[in-house]
Amino acid sequence: MKAMVLTKLCNIQENKTPLELMDITVPEINENQVLIKVSNCGVCHTELDEIEGRTSPPQLPIVLGHQVIGKISKLGSKIETFDINDRVGVAWIYSACGNCRFCLAGNENLCINFKATGRDANGGYAEYMAVNADFAYKIPDFFSDAEAAPLLCAGAIGYRSLRLTELQNGQRLGLTGFGASGHLVLSIVKYKYPESDIFVFARNIEEREFALDLGAVWAGDIREHAPHKLDCIIDTTPAWMPIVEALANLDAGGRLVINAIRKEGDKESLLKLDYPQHLWLEKEIKSVANITRQDVIEFLELAAEMKLKPEIQIYPLEQANEALVELKQGKIRGAKVLKIT
Numbered sequence: 001m002k003a004m005v006l007t008k009l010c011n012i013q014e015n016k017t018p019l020e021l022m023d024i025t026v027p028e029i030n031e032n033q034v035l036i037k038v039s040n041c042g043v044c045h046t047e048l049d050e051i052e053g054r055t056s057p058p059q060l061p062i063v064l065g066h067q068v069i070g071k072i073s074k075l076g077s078k079i080e081t082f083d084i085n086d087r088v089g090v091a092w093i094y095s096a097c098g099n100c101r102f103c104l105a106g107n108e109n110l111c112i113n114f115k116a117t118g119r120d121a122n123g124g125y126a127e128y129m130a131v132n133a134d135f136a137y138k139i140p141d142f143f144s145d146a147e148a149a150p151l152l153c154a155g156a157i158g159y160r161s162l163r164l165t166e167l168q169n170g171q172r173l174g175l176t177g178f179g180a181s182g183h184l185v186l187s188i189v190k191y192k193y194p195e196s197d198i199f200v201f202a203r204n205i206e207e208r209e210f211a212l213d214l215g216a217v218w219a220g221d222i223r224e225h226a227p228h229k230l231d232c233i234i235d236t237t238p239a240w241m242p243i244v245e246a247l248a249n250l251d252a253g254g255r256l257v258i259n260a261i262r263k264e265g266d267k268e269s270l271l272k273l274d275y276p277q278h279l280w281l282e283k284e285i286k287s288v289a290n291i292t293r294q295d296v297i298e299f300l301e302l303a304a305e306m307k308l309k310p311e312i313q314i315y316p317l318e319q320a321n322e323a324l325v326e327l328k329q330g331k332i333r334g335a336k337v338l339k340i341t
Contacts, residue, residue, distance in 0.1 A: 001026050003126035004320040007061045009053040012328050017321045018051045019064070019125070027122065027130040034082055034133050035074035036090065041124030042067025042149035043315075043323045043336040044180070045238060046092070046261050050119055051324070054262035058119045064320075065338070066092040066117035067152040068124030069145045072136075079133045087145070088136040091152040091296050094121050095132055109290035116290070125320055127340055137296055140304035150310045150335035151303055154180035156291050158234075159299040161259040162188060164286055165232035170195040174233035174249055176222060176242045178202040178211050180335035181259060184310055185234060186214050191306045199226045201242070201249075203330060210311075210333055225249060232257070238264050243285075244273050252281035259288045312337050 004019040012018055029035045047064045049055045058064075068090040072082050082088065094117040096108035103111050117123045117131070139148045158181040167173055173189055175182045178200050186198055200211035200219040208219035218227060222242050229251035235242055236259045243263075246256050273279070302308075311334025315323045323336045 001127035002317065003063045003122075004317060005061050005063055006051060006058065009060075010051060012048060012051055012324060016325050018324070019320050021318055024126070026128045029074060029076050029130045031076040031078045032132050032134075033076045033130050034072045034079060034088070034136055036068065036070040036088060036129050036131065036136070037073040038068055038070040038124050038127055038129055038340045040069045040145040040149045041065040041338045041340060042153060042180070043320070043327060043338060044153050045327060046153075047118070047324060048238070048328055049262045049264075052264070054264060055119060059121075062119065063122035063124075063126045063129070064118040065124035065126070066090070067149045067154070068117065068129060069139065069149045069152075070124075070129075070340075073128070076133065081133055082136070087139050089139050089148060089152045090117055090124065090129065090131050090136055091156055091291060092116055093135060093291055093293060093296075095135055106292065106294065109292045114290060124340070125317065125338060135293065137300060140300060142304045142307060146312055146314055146337045146339065147310055149337045150180050150184070150312065151300060151308075152296060153291075154335050155184045155303060155308075155310070156296045156299045157181060157259055157288060158185040159188065159302070160291055160295045161185065161234045161257050161288050164257045164288060165234060165255055167193060167196065167232050169193040171231035172197050172199065172228055174199045174201065174226060174230040174246065175211070175216075175236070176201045176233055176246050177236035178207040179236060179332040180310070181236050182234075183210065183214060183334055184308065186211065186216060187306070187308055188302070190215050199228075199230060201245070207332065230254060234259055236260060238262075240265070244278060247273070247278035247283060247285075250283050253283070255284040255286060257286050257288060310335050314339050
């Protein structure tokens with residue numbers, strides 16, 4: 001089968017072709033797994049973190065991709081929940097132990113044995129992938145394959161981030177960064193919290209215009225101050241500087257939720273954090289770590305209910321490197337999706 005494979009870590013600004021198109025063996029499955037013929041796979045900033053070595057080291061060589069859509073082509077002998085040709089998705093959570101205190105409490109995203117799709121096991125930048133059936137999700141009929149792909153990470157992690165803000169209808173929400181996840185969160189907020197105003201901070205004018213088109217009441221540069229103090233802010237940027245800027249925009253008692261698996265460079269920005277301006281008056285900072293299966297299930301149901309259609313850009317599998325380089329350069333409008341078959 002065809003696959004785009006990462007064989008070594010590198011700086012994508014120096015090596016613009018980190019993935020190599022290879023012909024590799026179709027995976028075998030065990031009794032608890034399904035084999036998926038992949039049709040589409042979303043491209044995520046976390047893949048840049050993997051390529052450039054900011055996450056836990058991937059198991060090289062590795063097939064990246066954790067926003068996977070396809071049809072089941074083979075069933076393990078113990079599988080009773082799916083049939084051949086069922087359309088399913090796979091998200092960032094590839095597996096968890098199911099027995100630790102975190103898993104038992106419904107927080108499997110914090111499991112010490114958490115395994116990530118496309119990092120700890122081969123993902124969806126390939127024609128086939130194998131996964132335990134308990135970590136595959138039926139996809140609502142409303143979505144095309146390409147539309148469904150970004151829902152599995154950008155959408156699900158955005159949904160979890162929004163839940164962690166504890167936003168109430170009528171409160172003001174800020175979004176720092178406006179890529180695949182941000183544009184989906186904005187749509188969710190307008191649906192669930194119609195009296196809440198949304199303020200967007202983005203580094204380029206195209207992203208800001210896109211946010212206004214989708215219903216943000218204000219959009220400015222990441223270093224700008226919003227016209228009002230905000231109750232909650234979700235940060236989806238890869239850098240440190242926006243954290244300090246976001247804290248300055250928070251109202252007393254406000255909460256900043258950081259939706260990023262890693263931050264890159266620019267750590268000296270944290271030295272500019274001024275306690276009275278940025279943290280005093282009971283402001284909070286909370287990180288988002290991975291997602292649970294329940295996040296994915298709940299978000300897919302909500303997305304179908306609200307008929308949420310992500311903005312997508314489609315690339316053939318062979319152009320995965322191009323999509324990743326554009327993501328690194330900030331050329332973003334919605335979500336990038338690879339068409340596999």
